[in-house]
Each structure stands twice: as structure tokens, then as C-alpha cells.
Amino acid sequence: MFDIRRSKQNTREQLYLEEGKKSTEQIRIIRTNIEQGDGSGRKCLMLTAPGPVKRKSLITAKLALSFAEQGRRTLLIDANAREPVVHEWFHLDNTRGLSDAMAADESAVSFIQETFQPGLYVLPAGSGVGAPGRLWTSERIEQAISGCRDAFDIVLVEAPELLSVADSLILMNHCDGVVMVTKSGHSRPAPVLKTKEMIERARKPLLGVIFQTR
């Protein structure tokens, strides 16, 4: 994980939706597919993965950027309390974020930070005080997120794997749709199917998968 965020300069370069870059066009195609497909009208999308996918946070961040690029007010929530990285891509302060809001049982609106991209806002994961098991309750998430939803056109939640982290399962109930990020040569049929099953059991629409070829 560390080799991909070597320096500040490097992280920025990787994050930017640079014209002419293959991934830029691909992320725009994905965004359009989300908008036009089942995802239309759904506000809060959770991005999860069947297993550890390298650069998943970067894909989520790029997707958020591409939404903001279109002039939509976008919020990117880092729900990966155990391994928060989104703030690093945007060079933001992670001392106060989602987990702090939940610990205090208050809305997280005040912790939302602006980014270099107009229209894109980030809610970092936070410093992660306290035990996640006690912290991540349905009511606390509701309390923390509800306020954020109203102020934005679209909310993307960067969530950990459904199969290994219980937090994302609770979090999923507060989202309108789920997107799965898979990687070539890493994602296997069994975990993908299991994740799909869990999403279906929670009665949430699985909008589709993003397939990372390299």
C-alpha cells in the first residue's frame, strides 16, 4: 500500500482526472453507467469490495471527482475507520471525521472538508477513538450521516470489505445502492458471490461491479 503514496506530488498526480489518461475516460464511463443505469436517482452509494483491492480508495476518489466535475455537489465519506486513506489522497487533516462524530453522537456535517476540486467535499474517517464495535451502531450512523445527505447531490461511501468488516454491513443499511470493486487476478468467484448475497439479503440494489484490469 505504501508504494503508491510515496510523496505528496505523487498522490496528487495519481488522483487527478488528467485528460488523455486511460483511467480518466474509464472512470467517466463508469460514472455515466451509474447515472444512466440503476443508479439514477440514488443518492448515497457505497463502494465495497469482495476482498482487499489495491487502489480501491483511489478509484472511489476518482469517481467522486468525476461526479464533481459535472457540477454536482459531491460528498465522499471515508468509512474505512480501520485503515483510513481517503484524506491522504486529498491531503486533508484526519484528526476529526466520521468516527469522531459517531463517538460524540452528533452530526458529522461540521467535519466535512473542502477539496481542491470545486463541488467535492470529503468527510475523513477520523482519528478512530474507541472500539468500533460499540461505535458503529445503526443509530449513530444515522445521526452522523443524515445531515450530510441533504446538503449534497450525491454521496459516495468508501467502505471496507463486506465479508471481513462488520461496520460496512451496518453502513450498507443507510445507503441507497452498492457498487462492488473487483480486481483482475485477485477477485475470486466465491467472495464475489458471497458479497452479492449479503447485499441482496440487506435488500439493497447492487448497481454493478467496477473491474480493475491492472
Add this chain to the structure above:
Amino acid sequence: MDEKMDIQQFIRTLKRRYVTVAAVTVTVLLLTVLVTVYVMKPTYEVNENIVVGNLNTSENYSESQQLNMLLASTIDFIKSPTVMSEVTRETGLGYEEIDDRMIIQNTKDSQIINVIVRDEDPEQAARLSGLIAETTVEKMDSLFGVGDIVILSDPGNDSQVQQVGGVLLNIGIGFVIGVLAGIGAAMFRDHMDDSFRSSAELATMVDIPVLGDIDMKKGRVRAARIDAGKEVEPGVIDEKERRKVSV
């Protein structure tokens, strides 16, 4: 066409699994080096020649049939208990031990029988080969009265002792075997790996719509690059430029 596809697939698999190939090759190579240097002792080879019949056959061409029989008999005789028991008694080695070390060769239509003995101890190899040859000649003479069998070389001459196979040769063999084993391991791993290789595969297997592929490596679209250089598009690029100036 099919065949071509198979080769392409083969090469692609090797490219993808080059780590496996390299790891297995290096492991096997290291193993061979360790074994050759620390475990295996060098083997020495001594070649002893026995000439059967008179080489000057101008007088009796008709005997060639008989000569062939004699030749074949001598080859068998070397391995017979008569010679072996004698050699066993002299050297203290068992039948099988001698048999393992000894190779008997005869080129077609040649009157020379090669007795090759390989041993880790060069002196023992020389002694053993000399003993076998001498005993054979002696016994052939004393038992069957065949006089025209001669040992060609001077027994006990150390100049004939040669080392079989070197460290380099072993390493070379180890490398080749390593590469082959590596390729095998790569193919095996690829065969056992059921992870998705393409989004199409994923879509058909798990029945989830694919929103799109994404290549996170630094791939570039050719046409778009020209555009990007000329016009300044609103959005992120703009912002990036602006930041650069302000900093």
C-alpha cells in the same frame, strides 16, 4: 489459428506469472549449486580397452563370424560370476557395487571392448577397471585358451582418469530443469487460479452488471493526449494549473 491462440495464451500466462517462474528457477538453481558443492562428490571415470582377436585379420577373413561370437562372449564373460567373484575377492566390493560402477561398451564392428568404471575415488576406479580387464583376459586364457585378447592400455595409468561432469555442467542442468519446473509451476498455478481475468468473465459467472473496466496503470489514450495539450478544459486540469501558479 487455434494453435496460435494457445501459444499467445501460454506466453501471456508466463508473463503474468514471471515471479513464479523466476522463484522456482532460482530455488532449483540454488539447490543444485548447494548439492554439487557440498553434498555430491566428484566422480571419476577410467576407461580400459580390451582388444579381442587379432587386429591384423588379413589372413583369416572367414573367421569374422567366429570373431563376433568371441566378442559377444567376452562382453558377457566380463559380467559373469567367474570374473566378478575374482574382482570381488580382490577389492572387497559386492557384485552390485561393482555392477553400478561398471559400464561395458562395444562399438559395432569394432574389436575393442571398453570397460568404463566410475567411482568417487579415482584410485579405486583405476584399480577396479584394471582388475576387471586383467581378470577377464587372464580367465579367458586360462579357462578357454583364448590367447589373442589383450589389454590395450597400461593398467594403473592415472592419465586415463577423468572427472565426470563438473560443477558448471551441473549448474547448467540445474538451470534448465529449474526453468522447466518454473514454467510447469506457473502453468499449474494459473490452472488452479479461478480468479476473474476479465469483466466479461465476471459478468457471465456471477450475473452482476459491469459498470466498466478501469486500468489504474499509466495507460494513455492517444487521441486524447493531443487534445489535452492544445485546449485548456475547464475542470480539474484547470484547477491543477491554477494551484501550480499560486504555489
